[in-house]
Amino acid sequence: MQFAAIFADTWRLLSARKVFWVALAITVLVGLLYASLGFNDRGFTLFFVLEFSNDLFFEGSAGASALALNAFYYITEWWTTLFGVVLGLVTCASLFPDFMAPGSIDAVLSKPIGRGRLFFYKYVSGLLFAAVLVVVLAAMSFATIRWRLGFWHPAVFWSVPLAVALYSYLFAVCVLFGVWTRSALAALLMTMLFWLGCWGLQWAEQLSAQFSRTTSAAAALTGEARGMNKAEAVHQIFRGLMVVLPKTGETTSLVKRAVLREQDREYLRETDIANQVQRNEELGKLLGRPVESEAVIRDRVIKDLDAMSGLEKSPGYILGTSLAFEALVLLLAAWIFGRRDY
Amino acid sequence: MICGVSEPAIDLQDVAKTYAGGVVALRDVVMQVQVGEIFGLLGPNGAGKSTLVKILLSIVRPTRARGTLLGQPIGHRSTLGRVGYLPEAFRFPDYLTGAQVLEYVGGLHRVPRAPRRQRASELLGLVGLTGWEGRPLRMYSKGMRQRLGLAQALINEPALVFLDEPTDGLDPVGRREVAAVLRELRQRGITVFLNSHLLGEAERLCDRVAILAQGRVVRQGTVDSLTSEGCRYELRVEGPLPGEASLHALIASLGGLVTFEPVQACTRISLETGRSQFLQPLIDELRRLRLTIDAIIPQRQSLEDFFIGVVATTAEPAPADPAATLFEDPSTRRV
Numbered sequence: 001m002q003f004a005a006i007f008a009d010t011w012r013l014l015s016a017r018k019v020f021w022v023a024l025a026i027t028v029l030v031g032l033l034y035a036s037l038g039f040n041d042r043g044f045t046l047f048f049v050l051e052f053s054n055d056l057f058f059e060g061s062a063g064a065s066a067l068a069l070n071a072f073y074y075i076t077e078w079w080t081t082l083f084g085v086v087l088g089l090v091t092c093a094s095l096f097p098d099f100m101a102p103g104s105i106d107a108v109l110s111k112p113i114g115r116g117r118l119f120f121y122k123y124v125s126g127l128l129f130a131a132v133l134v135v136v137l138a139a140m141s142f143a144t145i146r147w148r149l150g151f152w153h154p155a156v157f158w159s160v161p162l163a164v165a166l167y168s169y170l171f172a173v174c175v176l177f178g179v180w181t182r183s184a185l186a187a188l189l190m191t192m193l194f195w196l197g198c199w200g201l202q203w204a205e206q207l208s209a210q211f212s213r214t215t216s217a218a219a220a221l222t223g224e225a226r227g228m229n230k231a232e233a234v235h236q237i238f239r240g241l242m243v244v245l246p247k248t249g250e251t252t253s254l255v256k257r258a259v260l261r262e263q264d265r266e267y268l269r270e271t272d273i274a275n276q277v278q279r280n281e282e283l284g285k286l287l288g289r290p291v292e293s294e295a296v297i298r299d300r301v302i303k304d305l306d307a308m309s310g311l312e313k314s315p316g317y318i319l320g321t322s323l324a325f326e327a328l329v330l331l332l333a334a335w336i337f338g339r340r341d342y
Numbered sequence: 343m344i345c346g347v348s349e350p351a352i353d354l355q356d357v358a359k360t361y362a363g364g365v366v367a368l369r370d371v372v373m374q375v376q377v378g379e380i381f382g383l384l385g386p387n388g389a390g391k392s393t394l395v396k397i398l399l400s401i402v403r404p405t406r407a408r409g410t411l412l413g414q415p416i417g418h419r420s421t422l423g424r425v426g427y428l429p430e431a432f433r434f435p436d437y438l439t440g441a442q443v444l445e446y447v448g449g450l451h452r453v454p455r456a457p458r459r460q461r462a463s464e465l466l467g468l469v470g471l472t473g474w475e476g477r478p479l480r481m482y483s484k485g486m487r488q489r490l491g492l493a494q495a496l497i498n499e500p501a502l503v504f505l506d507e508p509t510d511g512l513d514p515v516g517r518r519e520v521a522a523v524l525r526e527l528r529q530r531g532i533t534v535f536l537n538s539h540l541l542g543e544a545e546r547l548c549d550r551v552a553i554l555a556q557g558r559v560v561r562q563g564t565v566d567s568l569t570s571e572g573c574r575y576e577l578r579v580e581g582p583l584p585g586e587a588s589l590h591a592l593i594a595s596l597g598g599l600v601t602f603e604p605v606q607a608c609t610r611i612s613l614e615t616g617r618s619q620f621l622q623p624l625i626d627e628l629r630r631l632r633l634t635i636d637a638i639i640p641q642r643q644s645l646e647d648f649f650i651g652v653v654a655t656t657a658e659p660a661p662a663d664p665a666a667t668l669f670e671d672p673s674t675r676r677v
Contacts, residue, residue, distance in 0.1 A: 005449025009438075016437035103433030107494070110399035110504075111450040112423035341361070341402040 002113050003121045010125035014091065020129065023087045027133045030079045031140030037071060038148050039064045056271075063271075065149050066264040072141050072156060073256040080134045080163045081252045088129040088167055089174055089191055094184035095126050096175050096337075101182075105342045115338040123175055123330065130167035134160050158258035162251055165319065169246035170195055172326045176333040195248065202249045205238035210304060217300070246322040247313075254315055273301050350374045351502050351533040352381075352398065354409035357416075359393055359402065359557075367393040368404075368557045375550075377501075380524060380534040382544035384645075385554035386653055391537050392430060394554065395504050399427055412501055423451055426500035430507045430537070432491035436480035440471055440490050443479070444497050451498035458497065465493040468526075470519060484511035492520065502533040509543060521547055545569075545645035553649060555656040565645060572643035572651065573616025578636040579609045579628060592627050596620060608636060616642070 014020045038045040043054035044064070056063040099105060099122060108118065138159050145153045173194050178187035212231040260268070276297050284291050292300075306312045352375035359368040368390045375381040385391045396402035400417055407416040414421040434443050441462055448458035466475050469489035479487060488511050495503050508524075509517040524534055524547055538544050544551055545565055552562035561568060582604060583589065593600045599620065602611045613621055621638070628635055643651075 001452050001454075002450055005446050008449070009446050012438060012442060013435065016435070098435070101433065103429050103431040106396065106399075106401050106429035107427065107432065107434075107447065108450060109401045110422060110425065110427040110429075111447075112419050112421075112452065113450060114419060339403070342396070 002111075002117075003124075006118075006121040007125045007128070010095070010122070010128055013095070014129055014132075017091055019087060019091050023084065023091075023129075023133060024136065027079065027084070027136050028140070030075055031137050031144070034071065034075055034141055035144040035147070037068060037144075039068075062263065062267045066260070066267040068145065068149055069153070069260050069264050070256075070268065072145070072159075073259055075141075076134075076137065076159045076163065076255050076259075077252050080130075080137055080159065081166050081248075081255075084130060084133045084163070085167050085170060088133070089170060089188060092126050092129055092171065093174055093178060093188040093191070096122065096178035097182045097184045097187065100179070100337075100342065102342070109342060116334055119334045119337045123172070126171055126175070127164055127168055130171075131160070131164050134163040153259075155259050155261075159255045162255050162258070165323070166248055166251045169248060169251075169322055169326050172329040172333070176329050176336075179333045179337045198245050198248050201238060201241055201245060202247065205235065205242050208235035208238050211235070213300065213303060217296070243321060244325060246325045247318045248322075250313060250318045251322060254318060257315070269302065269305060272305065273298050276301055349377070349413055350410075351377045352409070352411055352535070354407075354416075356406060356408040357394065357397060357404060358406040359390070359397060360405045366557055368397070371554075371557075371559055373552050373559050373562060375533060375535060377533055378528060378531045379549040380528050380536060380547050382536045382538060382548035382551040383554060384538070384541065384544060384551055384649055389554040390557045391554055392506065395506060395535070395537055399425065399504065423498060424501045426495035426498060426503035428491045428495040428503075428505045428508055430510070432487065432494075434479060437478055439476050439478055440466060440482070440493075441475035443490060443494055444475075447494040448497045453498055461497055461499070462493075465496055466490075468496075468523060469493045485513060485516045488512055489516065489520070492523065496527075500532065502535065503527065504535045504537070506537045507539065508536065509538070509540060517543065541644070541646040541649055551645070553652050555653050558656075560656050561652050569642050569645055569648050570616050572648055574641050575613040575615075575618075575621050576637075576639045576641055577611040577613070577624070577628070578605075578639075579611060580634040580636060581607065581609065583609050583611075584631060584633075586631055589627055589631060592623060596624070600624070616640075 033047075036045070036047045038048070039057065039059040039061075040051070041059050043052045044057045044067070045051050057067045058064060099108070109115065138156050141156050142153065145151070145156065170191055174187045174191040177190040178184065181187060208231065212235045215231040273294075277294050280291050280297060303312075352373065354371055354373040357368055357371040358366075360366050371390075371394060383391050383394065393402055397404045397407060398411055398416060400419070400422065404416070409416055411418070412421050412424055434446075438446070444462035444465065445458060448462065453461065462475070463472075466472050469492050471486060471489055471493065474482070474486065479490070482490065488508065492505070492508055495505065505524075509520050512520060521543070524536070527534055528549075536544065536548060548565055550562065550564050551568065552559050554560070583602060593602075596613075599614045600611060601614070602609055604610075611624070613624065625635065625638070
């Protein structure tokens with residue numbers, strides 16, 4: 001009953017803010033945009049009227065489902081887990097600072113509810129913003145896939161917990177700074193900085209991994225080992241740093257893992273390999289000698305794709321370490337919230 | 343009746359609070375509030391009134407808190423379900439309606455939905471907000487918000503209700519209505535703990551008061567017993583006082599309790615005590631001297647006079663501050 005009261009109060013707060021309705025309206029538009037992607041025997045259609053002839057993506061082809069499901073992933077990645085998260089943080093950054101304002105917090109703390117529970121209920125209800133957006137998008141996409149591709153694909157609903165989890169890592173940081181500084185603006189700025197830092201580190205880790213593989217391949221050809229060791233050492237440093245931080249990008253990539261079926265993933269991989277082999281042959285013709293064998297290209301592309309989509313790490317590791325970080329941040333925030341005199 | 347008859351609603355044996363930085367807000371607070379009474383906590387700004395209330399409601403963590411609230415140790419969470427609270431500067435978001443505020447607070451108190459709605463409707467009627475339940479708070483005046491604050495403090499049918507400046511922002515009519523509500527609560531056996539700066543209001547409403555100064559309870563008791571402490575008598579006698587030795591000997595025997603001064607064609611005699619046995623020989627002597635006594639006026643000090651006197655005597659000496667003379671009690675002057 002107490003959770004319901006706090007949850008209802010947060011819903012009222014969200015529904016009183018125009019940014020929430022704007023974000024919801026854009027989400028519906030994005031869902032409609034996705035629904036406009038259709039296929040016929042000549043190719044694919046967009047916005048219900050534009051038709052594009054294509055040999056790969058046509059009704060019933062393997063490419064059609066791969067394209068549609070991959071499009072869902074990119075929509076989720078860009079709209080829900082990027083703009084949606086930013087809008088959610090902007091909207092909800094003031095949740096705790098407002099809650100802790102004099103005259104407001106007194107009325108709540110004087111009720112028969114422990115501070116820890118109160119903090120937890122308020123935090124969970126703060127995830128509502130992200131949850132509403134992603135549920136709407138997932139539900140619309142679920143219907144679209146059935147309509148356009150002809151099969152039910154409930155895996156799209158994996159985007160709901162995954163996107164909410166991603167939002168929750170950052171919201172936890174926002175709550176910590178909100179409780180600490182009691183300033184929505186400070187909380188928002190610090191969270192954005194933190195997110196940028198996470199993104200930068202993750203990008204650096206992926207780049208260093210790719211560089212390490214390239215230098216290792218080059219070293220194998222030339223017989224030098226020093227370059228390979230240095231690149232790998234840098235990669236290991238970034239990797240070590242990333243262990244303790246939330247994996248925002250990799251959590252998003254889990255949506256791709258969950259949504260794409262094995263045949264779609266294989267189709268996209270083979271398309272990518274075929275493209276690279278073709279480019280390699282063109283380069284070989286220019287140089288007058290073969291650059292890389294197809295097997296080497298295949299191996300490198302698969303490893304790069306795995307690294308970029310986080311496939312080299314298990315979902316348990318990605319979510320477990322990220323949620324552990326979130327739990328620590330929340331414990332610290334709850335401790336500050338609970339110890340403070342109001 | 344939730345508490346036993348003999349058990350106070352609030353029984354504080356020792357409450358202390360020192361904030362970070364060594365600021366002492368409360369020390370050795372001892373206080374009792376009886377069931378069913380309206381109790382007023384008075385004190386100057388910074389005396390620690392709000393801190394004490396917040397400690398009782400678990401909003402501020404005490405340095406030391408020995409005592410009970412409705413028979414349970416201070417800080418017992420479930421007990422707060424039987425307590426109502428109107429904070430000072432009561433604030434809820436503007437987008438909420440009156441009904442939503444009551445629903446929210448009722449939910450936090452775990453009041454089931456159906457009785458919560460019925461109770462909300464009754465309370466809105468009690469505080470004169472019927473018809474406003476569906477309107478957002480941004481449309482409410484300050485007085486209406488304060489009355490809504492009073493309603494939310496009662497949503498759980500509390501046995502004890504803390505009201506921090508409940509009439510703040512209300513016009514005289516609103517104040518009278520709140521006073522009527524508080525009397526109604528007392529009639530229902532609800533204990534009311536009133537934290538107010540308005541001493542006249544406290545004097546009219548409260549059965550008992552405590553005065554908190556510099557973090558300590560310096561006086562507590564019924565309003566009657568406290569204000570009668572400074573009770574004195576004033577007599578008006580026609581013409582000047584004669585130079586009879588017996589009269590002046592009597593005045594001298596009263597140990598400086600008597601002062602007199604000519605006022606137009608009369609003499610005003612002040613007896614600085616409320617004990618009437620000291621008055622009798624003075625009347626007898628004046629009558630023996632065949633003086634005409636125009637009036638005998640018992641003069642009881644107001645709670646405000648008493649409060650200022652107590653606070654002044656408790657205050658740290660600050661001779662450099664000219665405002666300190668404002669606290670000098672004229673009734674303590676002697677001839």
